[in-house]
Amino acid sequence: MEWLIGLQALLQATVRMAAPLTFTAVGETYGERAGVINIGLEGLMLIGAVTAYAVAFASGNVWLGVFAAGLAAATFGVLFGVVTITLGANQIVAGAALNLIGLGLSSFIYRAFFGSVTNRAIQPLETVKIPLLNQIPVVGPVLFEQNLLVYAALLLAPLAALVLNRTMLGLALRSVGEHPKATATAGLSVIGLRYAAVAFGGMMAGIGGAYLSVAYANQFVENMVAGRGFIALAIVVFGRWSPLGALWASLLFGFTFALQLRLQAQSIPIAYQFLQILPYVATIVAMILLRGQSAQPKALGVPYTERT
Amino acid sequence: MTTVTLSRQTGATLWRNIALPLLAILAALLVGALMLALSGFDVAAAYGALWSGIFGNARNIGEALLRATPLILVGAGIAIAFRCGIWNIGAEGQFYMGAAAGAFVGLQAGALSPWLAIPTALLAGALCGGLWAAIAGWLKVRLGLNEVVTTIMLNYIAIGIVGYLVTGPMQEASRYNPQTDEIAAGMVLPRLLPGMRVHAGFLLALLLPVLASILLFRTPWGFALRAVGYNPVAAQHAGIRVNRQYVLAISLSGALAGVAGAVEVLGVIGRLYENISPGYGFTGIAVSLLAANHPIGVIFSGLLFGALTTGAELMQLTAQIPSSMTFILQGLIIAFLVSFRALQGRVWPRG
Numbered sequence: 001m002e003w004l005i006g007l008q009a010l011l012q013a014t015v016r017m018a019a020p021l022t023f024t025a026v027g028e029t030y031g032e033r034a035g036v037i038n039i040g041l042e043g044l045m046l047i048g049a050v051t052a053y054a055v056a057f058a059s060g061n062v063w064l065g066v067f068a069a070g071l072a073a074a075t076f077g078v079l080f081g082v083v084t085i086t087l088g089a090n091q092i093v094a095g096a097a098l099n100l101i102g103l104g105l106s107s108f109i110y111r112a113f114f115g116s117v118t119n120r121a122i123q124p125l126e127t128v129k130i131p132l133l134n135q136i137p138v139v140g141p142v143l144f145e146q147n148l149l150v151y152a153a154l155l156l157a158p159l160a161a162l163v164l165n166r167t168m169l170g171l172a173l174r175s176v177g178e179h180p181k182a183t184a185t186a187g188l189s190v191i192g193l194r195y196a197a198v199a200f201g202g203m204m205a206g207i208g209g210a211y212l213s214v215a216y217a218n219q220f221v222e223n224m225v226a227g228r229g230f231i232a233l234a235i236v237v238f239g240r241w242s243p244l245g246a247l248w249a250s251l252l253f254g255f256t257f258a259l260q261l262r263l264q265a266q267s268i269p270i271a272y273q274f275l276q277i278l279p280y281v282a283t284i285v286a287m288i289l290l291r292g293q294s295a296q297p298k299a300l301g302v303p304y305t306e307r308t
Numbered sequence: 309m310t311t312v313t314l315s316r317q318t319g320a321t322l323w324r325n326i327a328l329p330l331l332a333i334l335a336a337l338l339v340g341a342l343m344l345a346l347s348g349f350d351v352a353a354a355y356g357a358l359w360s361g362i363f364g365n366a367r368n369i370g371e372a373l374l375r376a377t378p379l380i381l382v383g384a385g386i387a388i389a390f391r392c393g394i395w396n397i398g399a400e401g402q403f404y405m406g407a408a409a410g411a412f413v414g415l416q417a418g419a420l421s422p423w424l425a426i427p428t429a430l431l432a433g434a435l436c437g438g439l440w441a442a443i444a445g446w447l448k449v450r451l452g453l454n455e456v457v458t459t460i461m462l463n464y465i466a467i468g469i470v471g472y473l474v475t476g477p478m479q480e481a482s483r484y485n486p487q488t489d490e491i492a493a494g495m496v497l498p499r500l501l502p503g504m505r506v507h508a509g510f511l512l513a514l515l516l517p518v519l520a521s522i523l524l525f526r527t528p529w530g531f532a533l534r535a536v537g538y539n540p541v542a543a544q545h546a547g548i549r550v551n552r553q554y555v556l557a558i559s560l561s562g563a564l565a566g567v568a569g570a571v572e573v574l575g576v577i578g579r580l581y582e583n584i585s586p587g588y589g590f591t592g593i594a595v596s597l598l599a600a601n602h603p604i605g606v607i608f609s610g611l612l613f614g615a616l617t618t619g620a621e622l623m624q625l626t627a628q629i630p631s632s633m634t635f636i637l638q639g640l641i642i643a644f645l646v647s648f649r650a651l652q653g654r655v656w657p658r659g
Contacts, residue, residue: 039397039456043639082647088654089646092395092456096593097642104635111630112347222632230460237457271476277468280461287453 004138010258011142016216018247018254019153020045020208024232025239025246026160027204032236033164034197035177035299038080039095041205042229043102048073048209050106053220054113056122062214065122066149069210070203076102077202081195088303099229107222114220125149125215149207149215156204157247164243173197177297180304190304205229227280234283240295249286256282325600328648329609329641332598336640340633354629361622362615368622370504374576376614377506378403378568378585380513382592383599383606384520385564390601391524392557393537398444398459399565400589401466405440406433406566408470410573411488411580412478418492425495430512430570437566438559440466445558449551455558463589471582478580487581497575509571513610516564520603533557565589594638598645613638 024041031038038044048069056065076098083094114120128151130144143154164170172193175183180190208228213220231253238252239245256279264272341351362372382399389396413429420428444462447453471486473479480489497507524530535543536553544550568588573580595613599605613634620634 083643083650087647087650089650093597093646094643096397096590096597097639097646100590100594100635100639100642102639104632104637104639107632108343108347108630108636111632112349115630227460227464230457234457234461237454271472273468273472273475276471277465280464280468283461284447284453284458287457288447288451291451291453 006262008138008141010255010262011138012145013258013261014251014254015142015146015150015154016254017257018250019150020211020216020228021232021235021250021253022153022157022247023208023211024205024229025235025250026156026243027201027208028232028236029239029241029243029246030160030164030173030204031197031201032300033177033241033297034173034194035180035297035302035304036081036084036194036198036201037091037095037301038077038098038198038201039092039233040076040080040098040102040229041095041201041232042225042227043099044073044076044202044205045209045212045225045229045232046102046106046223047076048206049213049224050109050209050220051206052210053122053213054109056214057114057120060123062123062125065214066207066210069206071206073206073209074199074203077198077200077205078195080202081198084303085191085194085198088305091301091303103223106220110220110222120219122214122218124218147215149211152207153211154247157243160243174297177299180299194304205232208232231279231283234287237296238283238286238290240290241297242295252286253279253282324649324652325602325605328652329598329645332641332645332648333612335644336637339640340637343636344629344633349629350627354623354627357623357627357629358616358619361619361626364622367504368618370501370506371618372611372615373506373510374504374614375617376610377510377513377575378572378588379592379595379613380517380607380610381568381571382565382588383595383610384517384603385561385568386592386596387599387601387603387606388520388524388533388564389558389561390596391537392533392553393540394445394448394554394558394561395456396441396444396459396558396561397456397593398441398462398589399561399592400585400587401459401463402437402441402562402565403569403572403585403589404463404466404470405562406437406569407573407580407584408473408478408569409433409436409566410570411491413570414491414495414574415478415488418494422494425492426497426574429495429574430567433566433568433570433573434563435566437569438563441562441565442555442559445555448558449554467583470580470584474581480579485581488579490578491574495574496578497571505576507575509575512567512571514607516567517603517607520560520564524603529556565592568592591638594642597642 028041051072052065052069055068056062080094080098083089084091125147127145127147134140134144172188176190176193184190212224235246235249239249260275260278263275344351344354361368386396386399409432410429413432417425444455444458447458448455474488475486478488480487497509499507532548533553535548536550540550591613595609596606598609616634616637620631623629624631
């Protein structure tokens with residue numbers, strides 16, 4: 001039975017590791033379906049992580065921190081929108097700038113305001129067991145003994161899929177990314193819809209980052225996002241621009257992260273660096289396996305102007 | 309339709325390439341000042357410390373040149389890739405691979421004449437960086453994988469490989485720290501000025517961008533490369549082998565990042581260890597963008613970012629401002645610059 005306990009712990013960690021990726025990737029899926037690619041997710045997650053930590057530390061309320069993180073990153077998402085949607089600047093360039101700003105700003109805030117604080121830990125987000133369901137063998141502890149943000153991530157994906165595929169708003173968002181001119185002809189605001197999408201994407205990346213500081217590490221560490229923003233970008237492609245696809249892909253990456261940590265702990269005779277690069281190799285392998293089935297939105301990365 | 313000219317840059321674009329970056333720098337410094345003030349810092353003291361950190365004495369200027377060297381080399385490479393329309397975000401990994409190759413030769417070739425050994429080490433760096441980048445190029449043209457994602461993933465993989473090398477096969481003889489032994493004394497790049505750390509690699513950072521510029525703007529191959537960047541479909545119709553241009557451009561881009569890595573090992577650090585780059589590969593993207601992806605311009609933007617880095621370090625020492633301020637300023641400069649350029653394109657559309 002020992003292997004079963006090991007498997008259960010591994011899967012539990014998988015879901016925990018997947019949650020921040022799910023938030024960020026679902027948000028970015030919306031942005032990209034609306035035609036805007038934001039490679040600045042890493043920076044947005046860092047802004048979310050530091051904001052959530054700072055607010056939770058100052059107020060003693062973790063949820064206030066998560067809320068503030070979503071708000072702060074959404075604000076930066078809107079600023080990204082001003083540069084790319086309103087001014088029509090290159091989205092890759094603006095995203096690269098956002099990464100630098102997020103990296104600098106998060107460690108600036110941390111060093112400026114917490115550099116001299118000695119006890120920097122915050123109350124961790126507690127695990128909420130869902131009665132009865134958590135009694136199911138293996139599945140129970142994996143899915144129903146997590147913190148509330150994990151539940152939120154697991155619910156976000158189907159909800160986002162529902163809105164995207166079954167509502168007028170979703171239809172409008174999808175059309176903006178495929179054929180913005182047609183959307184405009186139908187009397188909808190291309191600009192408005194794209195702003196809404198990048199603001200939502202920013203908010204989700206912010207919450208994804210917040211998860212890392214308040215639900216995972218219980219503190220802020222400089223550059224703690226460690227490439228998850230970039231992995232979320234890959235997840236969007238891997239999940240074929242669908243929220244549910246993003247959830248499955250996040251779980252797969254969560255699994256490689258969890259497996260890597262577990263193998264490291266077991267001192268097996270493989271250099272730990274090779275375990276550390278597992279998620280990144282997995283990304284490339286996954287992309288190779290899924291190649292040629294691109295569902296990439298047609299207007300992705302193309303600024304919209306009325307003139308063209 | 310806008311018509312696009314592939315001729316060399318003319319005086320008409322001077323405004324676009326010089327005045328707009330200066331405006332962007334000014335705007336970034338203003339926002340930075342606002343941020344410092346809001347965080348309760350003395351703005352005058354902070355920027356004063358930044359200024360004297362850059363120009364305070366000759367030694368500081370030498371440090372700025374030292375910091376600019378890898379940024380210019382990486383930036384010039386990124387300029388080539390971006391001119392071709394292939395988004396190489398992987399210079400960081402290519403830098404690591406180049407550093408590993410440079411260190412390998414540096415450790416092995418001590419018995420050879422430096423005139424032979426040093427160029428070999430630099431070429432090995434170029435080769436490894438170039439091959440590492442070529443993987444992403446190949447994955448793009450053969451399998452259709454998005455290079456933004458693959459180059460980023462290859463960064464982490466390269467960093468992991470270097471981590472493995474310095475704790476495994478290339479670890480120092482004493483096996484104490486995760487690093488290699490020091491490279492042979494004869495392999496160290498000579499210093500340019502007494503009392504300063506700036507080394508012969510800086511000359512390479514002046515030379516290679518000029519060569520890259522000639523290649524891009526004065527040769528048929530450079531013309532083809534830029535044609536692909538402007539419009540791959542049109543280039544294909546014109547008989548240019550687009551896929552080949554992509555692979556060549558990203559390989560050359562990676563080669564320059566690899567040289568930067570080897571130069572850093574031979575000129576500054578003298579050995580290989582984990583986390584050898586403080587993000588040169590990413591800052592190099594900003595350096596190239598600031599220069600409108602022009603290799604000659606990269607020399608100036610690289611110098612600016614090198615100076616900002618040394619200035620910010622002294623700003624941290626003397627005015628207790630976190631040195632991460634540099635990343636914020638760099639990001640703001642890029643954000644303002646793309647905004648201004650887009651804005652200018654709207655107010656005075658070309659063509």
